[in-house]
Amino acid sequence: MIVEILLFVVGVILLRYWISRPRGMPPGPMVVPFLGSRPVLSVDQVQKMHKIYGDIFKSEIGPHKFIFLCSNKLIKEALSKTEFADRPQLEMLHFLTDGQEAGVIMSNGKRWQNARRFLLRNLRDLGMGKTYLEESILVEARALVKDFRSCAGTPAHIPESLNVAVLNVIWQLVASKRYEFHDKEVLEPIAILRSIDSSSLATLVEFFPGVKKLLPGFLKEKLFAGQMKRLKDSIVDLLKDSIDSHRATLDPANPRDVIDEYLIAMDEKSEIAEYFSELDLMRTIFDLFAAGFDTTANTLRWIILYMARYPEVQHRVQQQIDEVVPRDTLPSYQHKSRLPLLEATIQEVLRASSMIHNGVQRAAQTDTYLAGYFIPKGSWVFGCSGICHMDSRYWEEPQEFRPERFLDEGKVKTPKEGLIPFGSGRRSCLGEALSRMELYIFSAALLQNFTFSPPEGVEVDLEANSKQPSARLSKEQNIVISIRE
Template sequence: MIVEVLLFVVGAILLHYWISRPRGMPPGPMVIPYLGSRPVFNVEHVQKMHKIYGDIFKAELGPHKFIFLCNNKLIKEALAKAEFADRPQLEMVHFLTDGQEAGVVMSNGKRWQNARRFLLRNLRDLGMGKTYLEESILEEARALVKDFKSNAGTPCHTPESLNIAVLNIIWQMVANKRYDLHDKEVLNPIAILRSIDASSKVLLIEFIPWLRKLLPEFVKEKLLTGIMRKVKDSIVTLLKDTIDSHRATLDPANPRDVIDEYLIAIDEKSEIAEYFGELDLMRIIFDLFAAGFDTTANTLRWIILYMARFPEVQRRVQQQIDEVVPRDTLPSYQHKSRLPLLEATIQEVLRSSSMIHSGVQRAAQTDTYLGGYFIPKGSWVFGCSGICHMDSRYWEEPQEFRPERFLDQEGKVKTPKEGLMPFGSGRRSCLGEALSRMELYIFTAALLQNFTFSPPAGVEVDLEANPKQPASRMPKEQNIVISIRE
């Protein structure tokens, strides 16, 4: 009798599950009720599922539904819609603010709109994307060249000074501060952030609520809670000290940077500051901090690795730089139009590396349709630009590294109409794209003017992504040889 009752209850639960499921969703792997489907956590999973299910497919984990878009037209259509302007709600991404929505990257609605509008206005006023910011980037490039020279001749990992040089550009606008290229105050938080393994174990705990309730506290502490607390303590100390020092020396008549402008907006209760507060400011600073040391710096690492792997491309770029720029002068923006191969090479690295392979996740605000399929409210939506970057519909022989694909018959840089989205698309595309492009150009030009990069003798450069960071395509740490050019 007990067995029959249990079977009836289980059957009723399963029947309710299937009856309540939305119809018309994209194809995807088989779903186990209340658990989900085969996980799609990393770049390799996305690539395999795309081959099986096509340009739009889904995966599920617990109650969460994930929609993957692998077609240029679908991605741009979706990311331009207001229905897909939100970020998903996940407690883990707001660990700095104890689960409270804050900042500009992962916030939504009017809070996000105000923060983005505020940052765009103030960063532009402080020089983002403008030529007078160029001297700050050149200053960091000179310091970076000097530091790289100290590492020349012996196989080594790409120096950590690269991260701080890139961070210093945005940090001077945000906090009116420049770090020494070996400053432990900022290197330690970077090391802790990198130590986080975005593994399936952690994601399972976050995405399946009932599993999180069942696990003993010591297991959650080891897999998630303890790790996030360590990160939070390190980052909050750095950010809080920065905010406190600004508050103590604030002069409303003479704002120095973004933090000053934010504090003034709070004090004056300006219209844009409806959602502003010091907790929110801390998260905004963290968002800019992470963007400053992470994306652009790792793109530069990819550039160095690709140059070491393809020495002939490196040689031709260096030859063009030598023909245009005197050796005692760093390349600047005035030289850019005469260095088309350099710009084409950067574009080809952005395409080939596809670091933010699946974009930054969005969430459906309402039930809607896309590509002929039903997308339920709350679904996570990923614009998989990395798939498009390697799609033969947009690129001839996409697996080959060919900077010339970005040059026209006259040798001038051309921009493809579709298929290239390294900075995202639509309403929430990267707000620092102009700054990042300027940094990539100046830093790459300075490094290739002064150094040749190569693998150690008998070793081949590894262009596979770092498996410890499966959700994106970060470069592997590996030895290279930095040779000073005469």
């Protein structure tokens, strides 16, 4: 009798589960009630599912639904709509503020609109994307060349100074400060950020809040909390010092940087500062910190690796630089129009590396439809630009590394479809102009002064680092830096 009652109860629960499920969603792997389907988190998994289900498909983890868009048309259509302008809500995404929504990258609604408007206005006023910011980048490029010279001749990992040089450019706009390349204060949080394994069991547990609550404290500490606390403490120490020193020396009549402008707006209670607070400021400058060292620096690492893997391309780029720029002068923006092969090579690396392969996650604000499919409110939406970057609908022989595909009669051409390296729509990268300027100047400076190659008998590995499966970060490997005479 008890068995029959249990079977009846289970049957009722399952029936209710299936009846309450939304109908008309995109195709995807089989769903197990309350657990979800086969997880699709990594680049490899997305690529496999795309081959099976096509340009739009879903997966599920617990109550969370993930929608993957794998065509240029779908990505641009979806990400330009207000219905897909939100970010998903998950406690781990707000680790720095103890689960409270803050900052600019992962916030929503008016809070996000105010933060983005404030940052765009002030970063532009301070020089982002303008040619007079070029000198700041050239200062870092000169220092980077000097540091790379000290590493030349011996096989070694690409120097950490690359990350700090890139960070310094935006950090001077944000906090009027630059770090020395080997400063432990900034290298420690970078190392912790890199060490987080987004494919771990701990990450999956975050999608099951009920399960997480049941876990004993020591297990939560071991799985995830300990690592995140180390990261939080390291970041808070770094950022709080900057905020406190700015507060102590603030002159409202003469703002120096983004932190000053933020504190002034907060103190004056201006309209745009409705959601401003020191906690929000900490998250906002962390967002800029992470964006400053992460995306651009990792793309530069890919550029170095592709040059080492394709020495004939590297040689032709260097030859063009030598023809245009005197060897005692670093390449600058005034040379850009005469260095089309360098620009085309950067474009091809952005395409081939597809670093933010699955895009930065969005969330559906409301129940809506896309491509004839029902997308429930709260669904996570991924614009998988990496699929587009390797799609033969847009590219001839996409697996080949060919910078020439971006050249037309010796001039750089921008394709209308298939290349989405900085996102799309309402939440595309707000630092794209700055990032492009940095990629050009740093790449030109390094290739003018150095040749990159693998150690003898070794081939450069262009496969992605499996510890960060949702992005395509390069593997740590030895590279030989040779000084060009």
